[in-house]
Amino acid sequence: MAKKSAIPQIPRHVAIIMDGNGRWAHQHHLPRLSGHEAGRKSVKEVAQAAIHHGVRYLTLYAFSVENWQRPRDEVQGLMSLLRGVIREELNEMGREGIRLRTIGRRQDLPDVVREELEAAIEKTKGNTKLDLILALSYGSRVEITEAIQSIANEVKAGRLDPEQIKEETVTAHLYTRDIPDPDLLIRTSGEMRISNFMLWQISYAEIYVTPVLWPDFGKEEFAKALADYAGRDRRFGGI
Ligand code: IPE
Ligand code: IPE
Ligand code: MG
Numbered sequence: 001m002a003k004k005s006a007i008p009q010i011p012r013h014v015a016i017i018m019d020g021n022g023r024w025a026h027q028h029h030l031p032r033l034s035g036h037e038a039g040r041k042s043v044k045e046v047a048q049a050a051i052h053h054g055v056r057y058l059t060l061y062a063f064s065v066e067n068w069q070r071p072r073d074e075v076q077g078l079m080s081l082l083r084g085v086i087r088e089e090l091n092e093m094g095r096e097g098i099r100l101r102t103i104g105r106r107q108d109l110p111d112v113v114r115e116e117l118e119a120a121i122e123k124t125k126g127n128t129k130l131d132l133i134l135a136l137s138y139g140s141r142v143e144i145t146e147a148i149q150s151i152a153n154e155v156k157a158g159r160l161d162p163e164q165i166k167e168e169t170v171t172a173h174l175y176t177r178d179i180p181d182p183d184l185l186i187r188t189s190g191e192m193r194i195s196n197f198m199l200w201q202i203s204y205a206e207i208y209v210t211p212v213l214w215p216d217f218g219k220e221e222f223a224k225a226l227a228d229y230a231g232r233d234r235r236f237g238g239i
Pocket of ligand 1: 019064
């Protein structure tokens with residue numbers, strides 16, 4: 001058997017594609033928005049479980065750039081849900097030591113949502129237990145495209161020699177510039193796809209897909225994913 005490398009058993013960064021709210025609602029004969037509301041409990045439980053297990057960064061894919069194409073009612077419902085959650089959970093985040101952050105096109109969000117988010121980001125910036133990173137209006141291809149634009153501008157301004165562009169240069173221009181790459185990527189509800197999520201950052205992430213729908217995903221399911229991760233042999237191209 002291959003010798004296991006000295007990789008920590010607990011992932012430093014877990015990223016989750018929270019999928020299946022609509023199917024959960026359908027199973028319960030409820031409107032789709034009730035599925036999103038039910039997913040709120042999972043967010044809370046998983047954030048607490050992450051702290052309990054010593055995970056330092058938790059990224060949650062909450063709304064993709066493609067999700068703007070959904071019916072207007074669903075988009076509005078998701079935006080007001082997001083605003084409510086941030087407002088109602090702010091004090092709890094403080095007590096738990098959670099630092100709220102976002103990745104994505106924050107400028108696309110409605111003003112009221114953005115203001116609520118920015119206030120919470122400011123208020124929690126000194127917390128050090130868990131970085132809770134919400135991917136909002138996030139798309140990996142747009143993130144990489146914006147990085148290329150910004151690198152090209154530095155070249156044009158004469159501050160950067162194209163020969164000096166390295167992987168680190170690209171990394172330093174992504175939304176995640178000061179966040180380590182995810183070690184573990186979880187997708188709920190069984191879909192075997194990435195849906196434009198952190199394409200650069202997940203190069204060597206371990207992938208865990210569970211058929212459990214997001215509103216049914218709680219601390220036990222999170223612990224199962226961590227246990228599975230702990231048994232993986234991460235080789236990073238070595239032997
Ligand atoms: C994930 O649940 C939440 C968002 C994408 C906002 P879905 O709404 O995609 O649920 P399904 O895939 O329709 O079940
Ligand atoms: C991915 O889920 C985006 C989020 C979880 C926010 P989707 O439900 O939008 O992805 P597809 O459409 O199944 O690929
Ligand atoms: Mg979905």
